[in-house]
Amino acid sequence: MTGPNLVRLAWRNLWRNTRRTLLTLVAISFGLLMAVLFTALQDRSFSDMIDLAARLHGGHVVVQHPEYLDSPTLDRSVQDAPAKLAAIRALPGVQAAVPRITGNVMVASARGSYGALFIAYDPALESPTTLSFLEGVQGDMLDSADGDGVVLGTRLAKNLGVGIGDKVVYTATDSTGEIVSGLARLRATVGTGAPSLDGALVLLPIESVRRVLGYTPGEVTRIAVFIDDSRNSPRVRDAVNATLTDGAVALTWDEVQPELNGFIAMKVGGARFMELVILILVSASIFNTLFVSVMERTREFGIMLAIGWTPRQVSGLIVLESVWLAISGIVLGAALTTPLYLYLKSHPIDVSAQFAADGAPMEIAGVGIAPVLQVGIFPESVVVIVCAIVLATLLSGLYPAWRAGRTVPVESIRLV
Amino acid sequence: MPKTLATFQNVTKTYKQGAVDVHALRGLDLEIHAGELTALVGPSGSGKTTALNMLGALDVPTTGRVTLEGTDLSTLSRKQLSALRRDRIGFVFQAYNLIPVLTAYENAESVLALQGVAPAERRQRVYALLEEMGLKGMEDRRPDQLSGGQQQRVAIARAIAANPAVVLADEPTANVDSETAEMLLDIMQRLNRERGVTFVFSTHDPRVVAHAQRVVRLVDGKVQSDERK
Numbered sequence: 001m002t003g004p005n006l007v008r009l010a011w012r013n014l015w016r017n018t019r020r021t022l023l024t025l026v027a028i029s030f031g032l033l034m035a036v037l038f039t040a041l042q043d044r045s046f047s048d049m050i051d052l053a054a055r056l057h058g059g060h061v062v063v064q065h066p067e068y069l070d071s072p073t074l075d076r077s078v079q080d081a082p083a084k085l086a087a088i089r090a091l092p093g094v095q096a097a098v099p100r101i102t103g104n105v106m107v108a109s110a111r112g113s114y115g116a117l118f119i120a121y122d123p124a125l126e127s128p129t130t131l132s133f134l135e136g137v138q139g140d141m142l143d144s145a146d147g148d149g150v151v152l153g154t155r156l157a158k159n160l161g162v163g164i165g166d167k168v169v170y171t172a173t174d175s176t177g178e179i180v181s182g183l184a185r186l187r188a189t190v191g192t193g194a195p196s197l198d199g200a201l202v203l204l205p206i207e208s209v210r211r212v213l214g215y216t217p218g219e220v221t222r223i224a225v226f227i228d229d230s231r232n233s234p235r236v237r238d239a240v241n242a243t244l245t246d247g248a249v250a251l252t253w254d255e256v257q258p259e260l261n262g263f264i265a266m267k268v269g270g271a272r273f274m275e276l277v278i279l280i281l282v283s284a285s286i287f288n289t290l291f292v293s294v295m296e297r298t299r300e301f302g303i304m305l306a307i308g309w310t311p312r313q314v315s316g317l318i319v320l321e322s323v324w325l326a327i328s329g330i331v332l333g334a335a336l337t338t339p340l341y342l343y344l345k346s347h348p349i350d351v352s353a354q355f356a357a358d359g360a361p362m363e364i365a366g367v368g369i370a371p372v373l374q375v376g377i378f379p380e381s382v383v384v385i386v387c388a389i390v391l392a393t394l395l396s397g398l399y400p401a402w403r404a405g406r407t408v409p410v411e412s413i414r415l416v
Numbered sequence: 417m418p419k420t421l422a423t424f425q426n427v428t429k430t431y432k433q434g435a436v437d438v439h440a441l442r443g444l445d446l447e448i449h450a451g452e453l454t455a456l457v458g459p460s461g462s463g464k465t466t467a468l469n470m471l472g473a474l475d476v477p478t479t480g481r482v483t484l485e486g487t488d489l490s491t492l493s494r495k496q497l498s499a500l501r502r503d504r505i506g507f508v509f510q511a512y513n514l515i516p517v518l519t520a521y522e523n524a525e526s527v528l529a530l531q532g533v534a535p536a537e538r539r540q541r542v543y544a545l546l547e548e549m550g551l552k553g554m555e556d557r558r559p560d561q562l563s564g565g566q567q568q569r570v571a572i573a574r575a576i577a578a579n580p581a582v583v584l585a586d587e588p589t590a591n592v593d594s595e596t597a598e599m600l601l602d603i604m605q606r607l608n609r610e611r612g613v614t615f616v617f618s619t620h621d622p623r624v625v626a627h628a629q630r631v632v633r634l635v636d637g638k639v640q641s642d643e644r645k
Contacts, residue, residue, distance in 0.1 A: 004526055009517065009518070016516070299513075303513045303515075307502065307507055307526070307527055308499070308501045308502020308503070308527055308530045308531075409474045410474040410475045413509065
């Protein structure tokens with residue numbers, strides 16, 4: 001290597017004013033800590049929300065009739081579900097794929113009748129990992145795809161005035177437009193945490209519903225596909241679509257639930273703005289340190305240029321000082337952030353008192369929100385944060401570096 | 417006949433100081449010869465600083481020409497001037513002006529490093545030079561761990577390490593005591609005598625004048641007298 005060891009010189013220059021450098025490093029570290037925790041809360045919260053939405057509705061990817069999204073009527077069904085399920089389950093990243101029939105029903109008891117949303121599923125194939133409602137069930141779970149049991153949302157059961165063992169009648173419009181009814185006996189109630197769902201949820205055994213609706217064997221309204229990471233939904237959707245040959249389509253969770261996607265996009269936008277503010281504050285701190293440092297060393301730069309340094313070498317020295325600041329700040333920031341992150345990861349913060357002052361659970365776009373703050377950051381978010389801080393640091397150093405390189409030796413040193 | 421190293425040819429330099437024009441040089445004609453130890457003397461404002469700046473390729477004339485080794489400095493680009501200062505000119509400043517975060521060794525080798533001289537060769541040359549300067553054992557000290565005289569000796573080592581055509585010294589004895597000043601002058605005289613290093617001093621110090629082979633007196637931006645001993 002020719003030329004002076006700029007990397008070493010830049011490192012030493014950084015520590016000429018220890019207090020100032022330490023203060024800057026604290027600012028960078030604090031910025032990193034804030035950005036990581038803020039993003040970790042978001043990543044975890046939105047990831048949980050998407051997973052919950054998938055378990056509440058039709059999975060991370062859903063296969064359905066191409067017009068079902070526009071109008072979810074029972075005549076818009078998907079045929080030959082077993083073959084489709086076999087093909088989908090073989091795809092990489094797919095954890096589960098289950099058949100469902102979903103639609104609107106009128107549920108009636110001796111006290112009255114209410115409109116509701118029904119989900120007919122196969123109890124042998126589903127668990128709370130695919131159907132969230134199953135973890136809040138109070139009573140006996142449905143145990144057969146062909147039984148006469150029904151599970152109602154707690155509020156719906158209360159409205160209907162029915163208890164465990166009581167009969168209810170559900171009425172729907174079948175695929176031919178005929179009104180059809182089925183009789184079921186209440187086996188359990190379910191509380192989801194989402195008030196709108198608790199007042200309108202009906203869980204039924206899939207074969208019984210298929211028979212009532214006059215569906216053919218293997219006919220469903222949806223195939224719900226669950227994957228290991230919701231961020232891979234588009235990739236899995238495309239892979240699923242490649243297996244479909246009869247007009248059925250695969251959609252991602254956000255295509256099926258645009259309102260939830262919109263909410264998350266809005267929150268992410270707000271978070272990005274906050275991160276930008278943090279970045280600007282960090283940048284201002286770095287710029288201040290480097291600029292003051294450059295102004296203090298004008299004479300020294302003049303000497304360096306006089307003895308043969310090129311302006312580019314002088315500017316490069318300042319850029320390297322900003323690189324060292326970034327690296328040191330990130331190392332210190334990581335040392336401060338990691339323990340706090342790990343602690344928060346294992347000790348979620350319960351905010352139920354602040355979150356639902358009236359005692360009612362909160363829901364967003366039909367998804368119940370857990371009243372705890374949990375952290376969990378995606379690796380790519382860490383990469384973005386680190387890159388943003390490095391970039392901010394380098395950009396903050398550009399003007400001071402340019403100034404240093406522009407030093408006019410004859411003006412900055414007193415030769416005689 | 418001594419070889420001409422540098423020339424000032426009818427050089428003028430006018431600065432703007434607010435609305436006032438300051439004429440630092442008013443038609444300076446001067447030749448600097450290789451191997452000489454020349455002292456520029458004169459009262460404040462006589463143009464010593466400006467002349468030294470121009471010879472050091474740090475400033476340009478308003479009119480006239482300054483040449484070094486036959487090259488008109490005004491024809492060189494910024495990059496070429498940097499290379500010229502690095503390779504052909506050594507600087508010794510009044511306030512030492514070592515880089516504070518570098519050790520004595522690193523300061524002395526800095527110009528060689530800029531030239532891309534191999535580390536092994538740098539090490540050999542700089543250690544020898546520092547020993548010659550009486551700084552053996554102090555190579556790893558930083559400037560703030562050295563006395564003024566020691567710092568100035570490091571500065572001299574830095575200035576001559578790359579074997580420049582000329583060393584420009586700005587009041588090299590101004591900030592040191594008499595004993596140290598004598599020692600520094602002896603060193604520079606020895607370097608001139610034994611290595612043929614060309615020195616151009618700007619000074620008020622009669623001791624420097626006493627060591628010089630040639631004394632050029634400037635007054636009002638022009639040569640008033642030019643004496644060889």
